[in-house]
Amino acid sequence: MxxxxxxxxxxxxxxxxxxxxxxxxxxxxxxxxxxxxxxxxxxxxxxxxxxxxxxxxxxxxxxxxxxxxxxxxxxxxxxxxxxxxxxxxxxxxxxxxxxxxxxxxxxxxxxxxxxxxxxxxxxxxxxxxxxxxLRRFATQIENLSLKEVPGRLASYLRYLAEEQGRDDRVVLDLPKGQLASLLGTSPETLSRIFARMSEEGLIRVEGKTIHLLDMEQIRQR
Amino acid sequence: MxxxxxxxxxxxxxxxxxxxxxxxxxxxxxxxxxxxxxxxxxxxxxxxxxxxxxxxxxxxxxxxxxxxxxxxxxxxxxxxxxxxxxxxxxxxxxxxxxxxxxxxxxxxxxxxxxxxxxxxxxxxxxxxxxxxxLRRFATQIENLSLKEVPGRLASYLRYLAEEQGRDDRVVLDLPKGQLASLLGTSPETLSRIFARMSEEGLIRVEGKTIHLLDMEQIRQR
DNA sequence: AGATTTTTTTGACCTAGGTCAATGGCAACT
DNA sequence: AGTTGCCATTGACCTAGGTCAAAAAAATCT
Structure with a gap:
């Protein structure tokens, strides 16, 4: 075919x-x-x-x-x-x-x-x-309005984990600047939040690979 | 029937x-x-x-x-x-x-x-x-992410004006607290914004009736 | 590899708007 | 008219996160 x-x-x-x-x-x-x-x-x-x-x-x-x-x-x-x-x-x-x-x-x-x-x-x-x-949009509205940026990022990481079928690490499928635009924030803020979550030991960032060290905590966001 | x-x-x-x-x-x-x-x-x-x-x-x-x-x-x-x-x-x-x-x-x-x-x-x-x-949701996402609260309110006033078929005044169809929740903000903030737009001479608020004094300016938001 | 462009990170600063608390208005009910 | 309860407004304060500028790191091209 x-x-x-x-x-x-x-x-x-x-x-x-x-x-x-x-x-x-x-x-x-x-x-x-x-x-x-x-x-x-x-x-x-x-x-x-x-x-x-x-x-x-x-x-x-x-x-x-x-x-x-x-x-x-x-x-x-x-x-x-x-x-x-x-x-x-x-x-x-x-x-x-x-x-x-x-x-x-x-x-x-x-x-x-x-x-x-x-x-x-x-x-x-x-x-x-x-x-x-429609369902996805409803989730996006919920995220934008009711969650702060760390929560939105967590939500996206969960989504990626599900899509990629693993819960230890995910690979970002877009540049971080674009991810910021998807999450409704600025690249600067997103970068800071990656840094903060790393310090807190929730994740480890290796280029486009994000190791999920504590999915429980991430879920809390 | x-x-x-x-x-x-x-x-x-x-x-x-x-x-x-x-x-x-x-x-x-x-x-x-x-x-x-x-x-x-x-x-x-x-x-x-x-x-x-x-x-x-x-x-x-x-x-x-x-x-x-x-x-x-x-x-x-x-x-x-x-x-x-x-x-x-x-x-x-x-x-x-x-x-x-x-x-x-x-x-x-x-x-x-x-x-x-x-x-x-x-x-x-x-x-x-x-x-x-889907279209409405897309607009809502746009409003939440790309506009500040005054812009979102302006967007809703335009919507009401269209729906009620007049451009000089509209009647709010829900309590202000609920409107705040629709616009993704708090009642306090919404109240302050009504006050500010009144001071600026854009609108005049009479209970549930909002007089649109300067639709041009409102559109700018 | 080296050079150029793009992306990401970090620092310093600022503001929109959220939160908490108190007050005022208004409507519904007795 | 008075009481109760709800909704809206106002003031004081605080913080998440936006903006601007610069440096650092990656990616892309020759």
């Missing part, structure tokens, strides 16, 4: 669709390559189609008047983005840029809308995906 | 369903009454069904270890809540309580899941609803 076909067929979004439609999707998808740090679209751009990450990593983010960034999502291979805007025919509500050099599949609006109406199981997949995102 | 039937038929969620199914829904819905300030469910409760507001107002909120509240949503007549959890068979991810004495319709899980699978147009309604919520 061709690479792009496999990405489509294995994706959470299109899983379970009939062969014919998967092939159709693969046919209409346009492949786009982006170097690291390139912008894919800006907030307010008309949404004439949506994307799926084939390879690499993409961030969706808002920017304040003062230029501060807040990352809303980070998407990896198999994950679609920009579909919500496409669905409503509204402009994109946030910016998208690559965090690593990436290969993306672009799906034009028309085809997608047609497919969803015709395909109940696709609609159910979309509902599942949106529900999951 | 009976009252509950009208609520169901007019709702964003069930709009467009065939008569027979609307009637079926009205039949299986259980009506529940709650006085002001009562809890409907707690975070972590098993989600055996979901609700729709028939009358009154409901808040969905998280609580920090220290007891601080963050409101995620406020729902009024015709709006469903708790459906996402029901869909996944997961426990409720947040608490729900009434902001005013309310009448709710409760729909048991089984019926709903069956109905969605059988009914493509219902699935599309759900997608539209989830998309809208």
């Amino acid at each position: 061709e690479n792009r076909t496999r990405i489509i067929a294995d994706s959470f979004l299109f899983r379970g669709l009939p062969e014919a439609q998967l092939a159709e999707l693969a046919r209409i998808a346009v492949e786009k390559r982006h170097g690291r740090g390139e912008t894919i679209f800006f907030e307010g751009d008309p949404a004439s189609g949506f994307y799926m990450v084939a390879e690499g990593k993409v961030k969706i983010f808002k920017v304040s008047m003062g230029g501060k960034e807040q990352i809303l999502h980070i998407f990896g291979p198999g994950e679609p983005f920009g579909e919500v805007a496409v669905f409503h025919g509204q402009p994109f509500p946030a910016n998208a840029a690559t965090l690593a050099s990436s290969s993306l599949l672009y799906f034009p609006r028309r085809e997608f809308v047609r497919l969803v109406s015709a395909n109940p199981s696709l609609a159910l997949n979309i509902i599942a995906m949106l529900s999951l995102r | 009976e009252n509950r039937t009208r609520i169901i038929a007019d709702s964003f969620l069930f709009r467009g369903l065939p008569e027979a199914q609307l009637a079926e829904l009205a039949r299986i819905a259980v009506e529940k009454r709650h006085g002001r300030g009562e809890t409907i469910f707690f975070e972590g409760d098993p989600a055996s069904g979901f609700y729709m507001v028939a009358e009154g107002k409901v808040k969905i909120f998280k609580v920090s270890m220290g007891g601080k509240e963050q409101i995620l949503h406020i729902f009024g007549p015709g709006e469903p809540f708790g459906e996402v959890a029901v869909f996944h068979g997961q426990p409720f991810p947040a608490n729900a309580a009434t902001l005013a004495s309310s009448s709710l319709l409760y729909f048991p899980r089984r019926e709903f899941v069956r109905l969605v699978s059988a009914n493509p147009s219902l699935a599309l309604n759900i997608i539209a609803m989830l998309s809208l919520r």
